[in-house]
Amino acid sequence: GAVVSQHPSRVICKSGTSVKIECRSLDFQATTMFWYRQFPKQSLMLMATSNEGSKATYEQGVEKDKFLINHASLTLSTLTVTSAHPEDSSFYICSAARVAGGRDNEQFFGPGTRLTVL
Amino acid sequence: GDSVTQMEGPVTLSEEAFLTINCTYTATGYPSLFWYVQYPGEGLQLLLKATKADDKGSNKGFEATYRKETTSFHLEKGSVQVSDSAVYFCALASGGSYIPTFGRGTSLIVHP
Numbered sequence: 001g002a003v004v005s006q007h008p009s010r011v012i013c014k015s016g017t018s019v020k021i022e023c024r025s026l027d028f029q030a031t032t033m034f035w036y037r038q039f040p041k042q043s044l045m046l047m048a049t050s051n052e053g054s055k056a057t058y059e060q061g062v063e064k065d066k067f068l069i070n071h072a073s074l075t076l077s078t079l080t081v082t083s084a085h086p087e088d089s090s091f092y093i094c095s096a097a098r099v100a101g102g103r104d105n106e107q108f109f110g111p112g113t114r115l116t117v118l
Numbered sequence: 119g120d121s122v123t124q125m126e127g128p129v130t131l132s133e134e135a136f137l138t139i140n141c142t143y144t145a146t147g148y149p150s151l152f153w154y155v156q157y158p159g160e161g162l163q164l165l166l167k168a169t170k171a172d173d174k175g176s177n178k179g180f181e182a183t184y185r186k187e188t189t190s191f192h193l194e195k196g197s198v199q200v201s202d203s204a205v206y207f208c209a210l211a212s213g214g215s216y217i218p219t220f221g222r223g224t225s226l227i228v229h230p
Contacts, residue, residue, distance in 0.1 A: 006161070034217065043207065043222045044162070093161050107218060109154075112161040 003027055004096050006110035013084055014118055021079045021113045023094030029074035030096035034107065035067070038091040050077040084117045091115075120145045124208050124221035131228050137195040139224045141182075141208035144189065149210040151175075151184055151191040152218060156205045165193075165206070203228045 003026040013019050023033055031052050036044040048069050049057045056069035066088075068080040077096075081088050091114055095107040125140040143149065150169045154162040166175030171186035180195045191208060205225050209218035 041223075041225070043220045046217065049217070095162075108164075109162040112159075114159075 002098055002108045004030075004094065004108045004110040006092075006094055006113050008113060009111060010114045010116075012116045012118065015085050016083055018080055018082045019084055019115060021081075021092055021094075021115075023077045023079070023096070023110055025075045025096040025098075025108070028096070028098050030077075030098060031074060032097045033071060033077040034095045034097070035069060035077075035079050036093045036095070038093060038112075044093060047079075081115065084115070086117045089115055089117045120149070120210060120212055120219045122208050122210055122219055122221035124206075124224050126222075127205075127225040129224060129226050131198055131226070133200055133228055133230055134197045135228075137193070137198045137202075137226065139193040139206055139208075139226070141191045141193065141221060142189050143191065143208070143210050145210055145212050145219075147213050148186075149212045151182070152209040152211070153180070153182055153191070153193050154207040154209060154220075156207065156223070158204070162207065198226070198228045200228045200230055202226060 005024045007022045033050040035047045037047050038044050046059050047062045050069045050071040052071045052074050058064045071077040091112050093112045095109045097107050121144045123142050152167045153165040155165045156162050166177040168175040168184035174183045182191050182193045205223045207223045208221040211218045
C-alpha cells in the first residue's frame with residue numbers, strides 16, 4: 001500500500017511552453033501533498049505544500065505564478081511549470097502524507113519527473 | 119532550525135564490505151528520523167525509520183539506531199551488494215510535522 005505515482009516520468013519541452021505534472025496517491029487519500037525539486041547531486045528542496053481544496057503554501061523563494069499547484073481531489077495534485085525556461089530543467093518529485101500529525105509521520109514519494117526545457 | 123548533516127560522498131566500496139554512512143542532526147524536541155534511498159533515475163523510497171531514542175530501524179540488511187545523546191542516526195550494513203549502489207538521504211521530521219528535513223545525500227558506489 002501507500003503508492004504514489006507521477007506522470008509523466010520524463011518530459012522535454014520548448015522554452016516558453018507550459019508543462020503539467022500529475023501526482024496521484026493510488027491507494028490512499030492524501031489531504032496534503034508536497035512538491036520537491038532536486039538538482040543534480042543535491043538534496044531535495046521543498047517547493048510547496050499542496051492542500052486539498054485550498055491554496056498551496058509556497059516556500060520562500062519559489063514563484064507561485066511560475067509553479068502553479070492545484071490539489072483538485074484527495075488523490076490528485078498537479079504542478080504546472082508555466083512559461084518554462086532551461087533553468088527550470090530539473091527532477092521534480094511529489095510526495096503524499098497519509099497520516100496527519102502524530103509521531104509516526106511519514107511521507108510517500110512518487111518516482112519523480114525529469115523535466116528538460118530546450 | 120532543524121538540520122541534518124551527512125558525510126559527503128561518494129562512498130566507494132567493494133562488494134561484501136561493511137558500510138557506515140554518518141548522519142547527525144539538530145532539532146527541537148524529539149524528531150522522527152529516517153533514511154531514504156534513491157536509485158538512479160528514480161524517486162525516494164523509505165529505507166528505515168526510528169521514532170524515539172534508542173529505537174533501531176532496520177530493513178534489507180541496513181540498520182540505524184536513534185542516538186539522542188550524540189544526536190546521530192548512522193546507517194550501517196554488514197555486507198553491501200552492487201545493487202545497493204544509490205544515493206542515501208538522512209532526514210528528520212519534528213514533532214507532529216510530516217515534512218522531512220533532508221540531508222544532502224550520500225552517494226554509494228559498490229564495485230563487484
